[in-house]
Amino acid sequence: MAKKQARDRAYYEDRLKHESPKIYADLQAGKHRTITEAAIAAGLKKSRTRLLELKNAFRKASKAEQTAFLGWLAAQGYSISPSSAAGTAALTIAVDGKLLPAAAKRIEEIIMKRQLKVGDVMAEMGFRRLNASLGRALHRGDRLKPDVITALEKWLAANASI
Numbered sequence: 387m388a389k390k391q392a393r394d395r396a397y398y399e400d401r402l403k404h405e406s407p408k409i410y411a412d413l414q415a416g417k418h419r420t421i422t423e424a425a426i427a428a429g430l431k432k433s434r435t436r437l438l439e440l441k442n443a444f445r446k447a448s449k450a451e452q453t454a455f456l457g458w459l460a461a462q463g464y465s466i467s468p469s470s471a472a473g474t475a476a477l478t479i480a481v482d483g484k485l486l487p488a489a490a491k492r493i494e495e496i497i498m499k500r501q502l503k504v505g506d507v508m509a510e511m512g513f514r515r516l517n518a519s520l521g522r523a524l525h526r527g528d529r530l531k532p533d534v535i536t537a538l539e540k541w542l543a544a545n546a547s548i
Contacts, residue, residue, distance in 0.1 A: 398425045405430070453481045460488035479539055483529030490524050493538070496545045511537035 391397070402410040406428040406475050409418070418424040425431040436518070444452060456478075479489035497507060504524070505515035512536070522528040530538070 395421050398422070398430060399424070401430055402428060449482050453484055453486075455488045456481050460486045479542065480530060480535050483531070483535070484527060485523050485530065489542070492542065493520075493524065496542075496548050499548055500545075507541065511541050513537070 388504060402413065402424055409424050409428045412418055413421065413424040422431060426433050444455065447455065479486060481509055504521040508517045509515045519530055520535055523530045
C-alpha cells in the first residue's frame with residue numbers, strides 16, 4: 387500500500403510555484419500572509435468554516451462526548467429534529483439508546499402532572515407494567531431499546547399538551 391502524501395506547507399508551496407505562479411509571486415510580495423491563504427486564493431484548498439470545524443470535532447468525539455454535547459444543546463433550548471422516513475420531523479429523545487436530559491426532564495414532568503407511575507407509562511405505551519427499562523433509564527441512565535424509544539416518542543407527542 388502506498389504511503390499517504392503529506393499535505394504540509396512545502397507541498398502547497400510547491401504546487402503554488404508550478405500551478406499558480408502569479409499567486410505565488412503575490413505570496414512572496416506579501417499580498418497573502420500565509421501559504422494557506424494563498425492556496426485558498428488559488429483554489430488548492432477550501433476555507434475552513436466554523437460549521438466545518440464543529441462537524442469535524444463531533445465526528446472525532448467519543449460516543450460519550452457526543453451524548454454530552456447533544457444534552458448540552460438540548461439544555462440550551464435547541465431541538466434536534468432529524469427527518470424521519472415519512473418526511474415528518476420527530477424530536478430526538480435519545481442518543482445511542484440513552485435519554486437526553488431534556489427528554490428525561492419532560493417525561494418526569496408529565497408523570498408528575500398526571501400523577502402516574504413509571505409502570506403506568508409503560509402500560510400506556512403497550513409494554514408490561516413491570517418492565518423497568520424506562521425507570522432505569524430515567525434514574526440510572528441505562529440504555530433503552532429502539533422499540534421503547536419509538537413508543538416513548540409517540541407517548542411524548544400524545545402528551546405534548548400537558
